[in-house]
Amino acid sequence: MTTSPAAATAAPPRPDSLLRFALRLDAVVSGLNGAAYLAAAPLLDDVLGLSGGLLRGAGVFLLVYGAAVWLVGTRRPIPATAVEAVVAGNSLWVVGSLAVVATGTLTPTTAGAVWLVLQAAVVAGFVALQVAGLRRR
Template sequence: MIAALEIRTALSPLRLALRIDAVVTGANGVAYLAAATVLDDVLGPTAGFLRAIGVFLLVFTAGVWAVSVPDRPAPAAVDAVVLANVVWVGASVALVLTQSQHLTTVGVVWVLLQAVVVGAFAAAQGWALTRR
């Protein structure tokens, strides 16, 4: 009977990809909220805009974490996270292409780096979903 029990301590690749996304996104959200008045000079957008992005990121974090909780996350929910991440990448590139005058050089680099990271999250999540 004991031999039939399986103790799982490791997260599946899909759940791990979702959790890493949630942790990194949550950290960004907290940073935007806590340091908006400092980051506005560094990145370019107003403190109010950064706070709004921070709130959005924390709400998104909660959703991504919730998707990661089941042993087998619902494919439709994972698809929604992947789609949201792809939209974030597109919006980031569009922001740089159309609104770079409102960003500092550091802000442009930061937005593009975030797009790369978020794109990697989307790719990892999509890959892991197809491998389960």
């Protein structure tokens, strides 16, 4: 039986690879979402039924949050307490987004309500990946 040189030299996946991937994906998506809110707030306010000021504020928050999550994902080792804080922040985002839709607070349009639910689902997916990554360590 022979093995290829690539197979012989390939390192096994790190136990934190899922966690690192989940954090980096969260950071990139959060940052891109934040940049979009900042750039397109005047276009999105009527479509989503959310004020331009709210969208710009969320955009700034998401840019800073994305940078912080990226930083957490670059640490060696990744601090569990920092990941727990990210999971808590993401969970609050999910609950807050769904609460806005359920209560009609901020009066989003139908498109805005759908966007908030879809966004909450994506962030809940980040939570699931991050928790799974924490457990794998």
